[in-house]
Amino acid sequence: MIEDPEASEITDWPQIANNYWVLLSRLEDPAFDGQGLQPPLEEDRVFVVGINALGFSRKGLDLSTKTEEWRRGYHTALMKAALSAEHLTECVRDTTRNITFPKEYMIGPSNPRPKPVPLESYAAPLEGNCVPASETPQTFYTKLLTTTGFSTGQRLDAALAYADWLDFKGLHDTAEEVYDWGLDIAMGALPMGANNAVDIQTGIISSNATYVSQNILRATTALAIHQARNNNLSAALPTLLSVLRSRKQLSLPPIPEASPATESEPSNWQIIVSWVKNIVISPPYPPPPPTGDEVPVRSHKAMCEEAAVMAHVGEILFASPSVTEKPASRATRSSDTARKQQSGLSWTRDAVDISESTLTSMDQDDIDGRQTCTECLETGINNWSKMVRKILKEQQDVVDIKEEKPGTGKGWFWGGKSIQEEEEEEGRWERELELVVSRMSTVQRLIEREANAKKQRSPGESRPCFDAVRVTSQGQKSDPLPTRRDVIGYFREHTKILFEGCDMSFTGASKELSRLIDARASHSMPAFSHHRFQTTQDRPALA
Numbered sequence: 133m134i135e136d137p138e139a140s141e142i143t144d145w146p147q148i149a150n151n152y153w154v155l156l157s158r159l160e161d162p163a164f165d166g167q168g169l170q171p172p173l174e175e176d177r178v179f180v181v182g183i184n185a186l187g188f189s190r191k192g193l194d195l196s197t198k199t200e201e202w203r204r205g206y207h208t209a210l211m212k213a214a215l216s217a218e219h220l221t222e223c224v225r226d227t228t229r230n231i232t233f234p235k236e237y238m239i240g241p242s243n244p245r246p247k248p249v250p251l252e253s254y255a256a257p258l259e260g261n262c263v264p265a266s267e268t269p270q271t272f273y274t275k276l277l278t279t280t281g282f283s284t285g286q287r288l289d290a291a292l293a294y295a296d297w298l299d300f301k302g303l304h305d306t307a308e309e310v311y312d313w314g315l316d317i318a319m320g321a322l323p324m325g326a327n328n329a330v331d332i333q334t335g336i337i338s339s340n341a342t343y344v345s346q347n348i349l350r351a352t353t354a355l356a357i358h359q360a361r362n363n364n365l366s367a368a369l370p371t372l373l374s375v376l377r378s379r380k381q382l383s384l385p386p387i388p389e390a391s392p393a394t395e396s397e398p399s400n401w402q403i404i405v406s407w408v409k410n411i412v413i414s415p416p417y418p419p420p421p422p423t424g425d426e427v428p429v430r431s432h433k434a435m436c437e438e439a440a441v442m443a444h445v446g447e448i449l450f451a452s453p454s455v456t457e458k459p460a461s462r463a464t465r466s467s468d469t470a471r472k473q474q475s476g477l478s479w480t481r482d483a484v485d486i487s488e489s490t491l492t493s494m495d496q497d498d499i500d501g502r503q504t505c506t507e508c509l510e511t512g513i514n515n516w517s518k519m520v521r522k523i524l525k526e527q528q529d530v531v532d533i534k535e536e537k538p539g540t541g542k543g544w545f546w547g548g549k550s551i552q553e554e555e556e557e558e559g560r561w562e563r564e565l566e567l568v569v570s571r572m573s574t575v576q577r578l579i580e581r582e583a584n585a586k587k588q589r590s591p592g593e594s595r596p597c598f599d600a601v602r603v604t605s606q607g608q609k610s611d612p613l614p615t616r617r618d619v620i621g622y623f624r625e626h627t628k629i630l631f632e633g634c635d636m637s638f639t640g641a642s643k644e645l646s647r648l649i650d651a652r653a654s655h656s657m658p659a660f661s662h663h664r665f666q667t668t669q670d671r672p673a674l675a
Contacts, residue, residue, distance in 0.1 A: 143219075145216055145219040145220055145223075146220065146223070146225070146232040146265060146266075148212075148216045149213065149216035149217060149220055149265075149266045152209055152212050152213040152216060153213065155209050156209050156210065156213060159202075159205075159206055159209065160193070165202070168197035168198065169193045169194065169195070169197075169198075170193065170194040170197075171191055171192070171193060171194065191275070191278065192274075192275055192276075192277070192278030192279035192280065193279050193280070193281075194279075194280045194281060195279060195280060195281030195282070196280065196281050198281065200420050201417050201420075203281055203282065203286075204286075204420065207276070207282055207286045207289075207290075210272050210275060210276050210290075211272075211276070211289065211290065211293065213272045214269045214272035214273055214276070214290075214293065214294075214297075215269075215293075216266065217266045217267055217268060217269040217271070217272060218269045218297055220232070220264075220265040220266040221266075221268065221269065222234060222235050222236075223235060223264075223265035223266070224238055224257065224262035224263065224264060224265055225262065225263055225264070225265045226257035226258075226261050226262055227261055227262070227263055228261045229254070229257075231254055231257070232265045233249075233254075233256070233257050233262075234247075237249050237256045237257065238256065238257050238258075238259050238262055239256050239257070239258055239259060240258060240259020240260065240262075241259065242259060243259070269294070269297050270294075273290055273293065273294035273297070276290035276294075277290055277291060277294070283423040283424075284317060284318065284320075284321040284347055284423050284424055284425050285346075285347060285421070285422065285423045285424035285425075287317050288314050288317050288318055288347050288350060288351060288424065291310055291311075291313055291314035291317060292311070292314055292350070292351070292354050294310055295307045295308075295310035295311045295314065295354070295358070296354075298310060299358060299361065304358075304362050307358060308355075308358060308359075308362075311351070311354060311355045311358050312332075312355070314351045314354065314355075315330065315332070315335060315348075315351040315352065315355060316332075317347070317351070318345065318347035318348045318350070318351040318424075319332070319348065321345070321347065321423075321424075321425045322343060322345065322348075322425075323343060326341070326342065326343035328341075329341035329342075329343060329344055329348060330348060330352060334367065334370070334371065335351075335352050335355045335356065335367075335371045336352075336370050336371050336374045337352060337371075337374040337375060337377070337378050338374075339374070339377065341378065343427060344378045344427060345424060345425050345426060345427055345428075346422070346424040346425075346426065346427075346428045347424035347425060349375055349378065349379065349428070349437075350424070352371055352374070352375050353371075353372070353375050353441060353444075355371065356368045356369075356371035356372045356375065356444070357444060359371070360372075360444065360447075360448055365448050365451070365452050368448060369445065369448050369449075369452070372441055372444055372445050372448070373445065375441055376438065376441045376442065376445065379430070379434065379437070379438045379441065380438070382427070382428060382429055382430040382434060383429055383430065384429065384430050385429040385430065385431050431501070432490050432493070432494045432495070432498060432501050432505075433494075433498065433500060433501030433504055433505075435486060435490045436486075436487055436490050436491070436501060436504045436505040436508050437504060437508075438486070439482075439483040439484075439486040439487040439490070439505075439508050439512070440483070440487075440504070440507075440508040440511070442479050442480075442482055442483040442486070443479070443480055443483040443484075443508060443511055443512045443515060445476075445479050446475075446476040446477065446478070446479030446480035446481075446482075446483060446515065447476065447480070447515055448476070449472050449473075449475050449476030449479060450472065450473050450475075450476030450477060450480070450515075450519055451476070452472060473519070473523060476519065477516070477519050477520070477523075480512055480515050480516045480519060481516060483508065483512045484509065484512040484513050484516055484571070484575075487505050487508040487509040487512060488509055488574075488575065488578070490505055491505040491506065491509060491578060491582075492578070496585075502582060502585075503582075503586070506578070506579055506582045509575055509578065509579065510575070510579055513568070513571060513572055513575045516568055516571075517565075517568045517569075517572060520561060520564050520565045520568055521565065523561050524561050524562065524565060527561065
């Protein structure tokens with residue numbers, strides 16, 4: 133059991149990884165769901181940067197004969213398997229007990245100083261009995277990048293996730309090559325004549341670009357963030373500014389037509405018929421998401437992404453060192469640094485304002501957009517608070533030095549600030565800190581509200597068994613319909629009159645509805661629930 137820092141409970145990553153192995157083995161098994169899968173042609177193979185793309189579990193497949201829904205599910209399974217493998221890279225599995233341990237507890241020559249296991253835990257494993265807890269993330273990312281049939285957005289998702297993992301492991305040069313590869317993937321899907329939209333050497337979007345797709349914006353932003361994390365601020369800042377310029381030039385989305393308000397509430401009989409229909413008939417598969425090859429519109433989610441870019445720009449400006457063309461005096465350098473800090477603070481403040489206003493006005497059904505806005509708002513307000521506190525601390529350090537050395541005040545030739553100017557500036561930043569503290573309380577309430585809403589939508593929570601909602605006479609949506617037990621109770625309490633004079637009695641109708649619900653629940657069980665593997669020895673190898 134490994135603790136997930138983003139969750140309030142313990143996440144069993146070994147079991148999650150095993151489940152995705154089971155799913156992938158079924159999807160690739162010709163006897164089950166893998167009919168028609170073929171390895172890609174030799175000339176279509178892609179060799180991943182820094183590793184051999186061929187070999188065990190690294191060979192991509194040709195998905196051209198599969199439906200879009202199948203390819204989407206297969207891509208999701210591979211991405212989740214890669215994520216699970218990332219959490220298990222530092223873990224081993226004791227084959228004698230089939231228990232997963234962090235590698236730091238293993239007793240053996242490769243770990244001469246093992247960490248003591250916690251009390252009331254299993255005994256520490258021996259190195260001779262241990263094997264890696266999972267395949268490496270490289271295995272799954274390579275399979276994703278060498279598979280034929282994924283959309284541009286799906287391939288870009290794999291490339292950016294792979295590069296981010298390489299960055300986390302300290303392989304920064306290889307990660308930058310994969311980021312460049314992701315940019316090549318995005319540019320390869322542009323229409324003819326639009327290939328000069330981005331400078332492939334720097335990643336800067338041209339100001340004359342006429343076609344900038346969503347994938348281009350994602351790839352260039354990820355590349356700039358990678359450069360900023362590795363202290364290449366001179367390359368990251370122009371790239372982010374070009375992304376911001378392109379986002380501000382996006383067109384507004386078309387105004388949706390107003391839907392007519394419902395004149396009256398649906399009758400109880402209509403509600404029951406809708407419930408039974410939703411129980412018996414499977415809902416349609418969700419429509420495919422955009423491929424990312426289209427030019428995005430300036431929607432609420434795009435405005436939150438724009439605010440996130442502004443927050444990155446503000447952080448870079450605040451943290452960048454003072455650079456002047458000629459050697460400057462200490463006062464000039466201090467003034468240049470203060471100017472950059474204030475500029476970075478202004479960018480961050482604007483990013484918080486945009487993300488907060490967008491989040492409060494965004495549609496509740498836009499789950500991805502609200503998640504993007506929430507993350508941007510939380511990052512921006514934290515950066516804002518840290519920036520103001522850093523400026524106050526620096527000013528306090530200067531005051532302490534002047535108190536220790538009385539002769540370091542304003543001089544005739546140094547051009548320093550007077551005591552009154554310094555007191556006014558210090559009071560300004562104290563007021564700014566008070567403003568940040570008050571804004572943080574408001575922002576925290578918004579973030580907690582979004583977290584509670586996300587928890588209610590997350591799997592494993594008690595969710596309504598029906599997705600329908602009632603519409604009031606004013607055209608407003610009410611609360612979701614209740615669970616199965618509440619449905620039966622409502623059915624018993626309010627619909628007896630509907631069955632007066634009918635062939636089916638009320639009791640028989642109630643039992644029939646209960647039977648349909650139970651049959652639907654049993655029918656929705658996975659068809660491969662019997663096809664489970666408990667240990668890694670039982671797992672079939674990926675194709």
